[in-house]
Amino acid sequence: MFSTKKSQGNLHKYIQRQSTDEFAVKAREHNYRARSAFKLIEINEKFKFLKPESTVIDIGCAPGSWLQVVVQKCPNGYASGVDLQNVLPIRGADILSLSDITDPAVKLKIREKLAHRQVDVVLSDMAPNPTGDNATDHLRLIELCRSVFRLFSVENEIELVKNGVYLCKIWDGSARAEFVRELSDRFSTVKTVKPTACRDNSAELYLFCRNFKK
Ligand SMILES: C[S@@+](CC[C@H](N)C(=O)[O-])C[C@H]1O[C@@H](n2cnc3c(N)ncnc32)[C@H](O)[C@@H]1O
Incomplete structure (x- = not known):
């Protein structure tokens, strides 16, 4: 090439x-694999949701810095990660590499990995390959976040505990308000946060949702 x-x-x-x-x-x-570790650290400092015993699933986890943080903060819990890419092993994390979250077979594998564990925290820092058109990229990422939301709010492949947390990254745009409304139907709290580690010129934002209404 x-x-x-x-x-x-x-x-x-x-x-x-x-x-x-x-x-x-x-x-x-x-020794974090990516600078994005500090985004999760900052959001967790604000909302204090990663507990020593937490069960956490991290969708779009490569190269693995969020999982590294999760393993440190939740030493007596369970951490699982999923990504399209290959992810090098992280001690204490159970990783599904080369896996697309929208693939029904992957959803089943997640269910198997969880083995009836209830999940306290669902993380999604996914980012689809940019097309170059911001409006299109925004809609594609919202769709991915929505597919994760459906996993625990409709399809029950992930059993999120009552009061559970969903934290997802979006790129800001016209569909944000509608997605926040959908999330607000199932969570008592939905906050929009932009950690300082987000680059100034980036459209990325995080939606922090807490208190899942089962
Ligand atoms: C910004 S990176 C995540 C960084 C990660 N939080 C960390 O701290 O190391 C976004 C990831 O989302 C993954 N991704 C995008 N679409 C996906 C999909 N449909 N299923 C699974 N992973 C996906 C990409 O492969 C990429 O590795």
Whole structure:
């Protein structure tokens, strides 16, 4: 494969940013696989939802920094991760690599892994490959978040506890308000948060939902 000048330029920019970015530097110091670890740490500092005994499922977990945080915060719980990509093992986490959350066979595998455990926290930091059109990317990500929401609110492949938490990343756009309304029908609290580790120019936001109404 040969690279174009444009892709070389992008790679150069990426390397420069990673070497100076505060959170990328901190991630390397703490051995986190990605700077996004600090987004979860900040949201958890605000809402304190990861407990030592929590059962947590992390959808879109590669390369694994959120799972690393979960394993640290929930030493007596159970952590499972799912991703389209291959994820290197993390001690204390049960990982389903090369798995698409929208695939019915994967939903069944998740159910098997959970083996009747009730889940306290569902995380989704998924990001589909961008098409370049922000409106389209926004709608595709909302659809992915909705498919995870359906897993525990309609399909019952994941049994979320009463009072459980769902934290998902969206890219902001026109369908946010409607999705927040859908979430608010099933959760007493739905908050929109933008952790400081989110890049300033990024449209990403997190929806933190707590107190699931079974
Ligand atoms: C921003 S990364 C997640 C970073 C992760 N939270 C961490 O801290 O390491 C987004 C991930 O979502 C995954 N993803 C996108 N669509 C998916 C799908 N349909 N099923 C499973 N994973 C998906 C991508 O493969 C990618 O690895």
